[in-house]
Amino acid sequence: MSTDQVPLQAAQLKALAQKPSRDCTCGMGACAAWESVPGQRWPAKHVTLLGSLWSADRFGPEPTYEEFHPNKTRYDSADAPIAPAFFPYNRCDVFGCGACGRVLLKYTEYGGYYVDDRVRAVQADLVVAHNKAPENDRAS
Numbered sequence: 001m002s003t004d005q006v007p008l009q010a011a012q013l014k015a016l017a018q019k020p021s022r023d024c025t026c027g028m029g030a031c032a033a034w035e036s037v038p039g040q041r042w043p044a045k046h047v048t049l050l051g052s053l054w055s056a057d058r059f060g061p062e063p064t065y066e067e068f069h070p071n072k073t074r075y076d077s078a079d080a081p082i083a084p085a086f087f088p089y090n091r092c093d094v095f096g097c098g099a100c101g102r103v104l105l106k107y108t109e110y111g112g113y114y115v116d117d118r119v120r121a122v123q124a125d126l127v128v129a130h131n132k133a134p135e136n137d138r139a140s
């Protein structure tokens with residue numbers, strides 16, 4: 001199985017999110033914190049897949065469930081750091097919205113009896129390059 005998804009580094013994610021954006025018309029709202037986004041709300045026709053925060057080997061060991069909250073934020077805090085080496089950022093795909101120019105992160109939360117797509121808009125100044133992932137062998 002081949003993939004053309006490019007694993008993005010924190011610095012690249014930050015650079016993408018620093019591009020100017022307009023008020024969103026794509027129905028995603030602010031999405032400053034993680035939001036549950038049912039399939040019909042996801043603006044599929046506006047967004048383009050830019051890359052992924054999964055490690056290069058998507059079929060390797062499962063990424064950590066550890067979260068990164070040095071400043072006592074929580075999973076659903078609007079100001080929680082965006083740390084690509086940590087949950088849930090380490091299993092996100094990265095999309096660009098053609099309508100508003102924002103960068104959106106998306107992953108699927110698996111519960112006992114449900115799957116739930118979660119989306120968060122990237123604020124560039126929340127992206128941290130703190131890398132503590134087990135396999136961080138891609139020095140650039």
Ligand SMILES: [Zn+2]
Pocket residue numbers: 024025026027028046097098099100101102
């Ligand atoms: Zn948008």
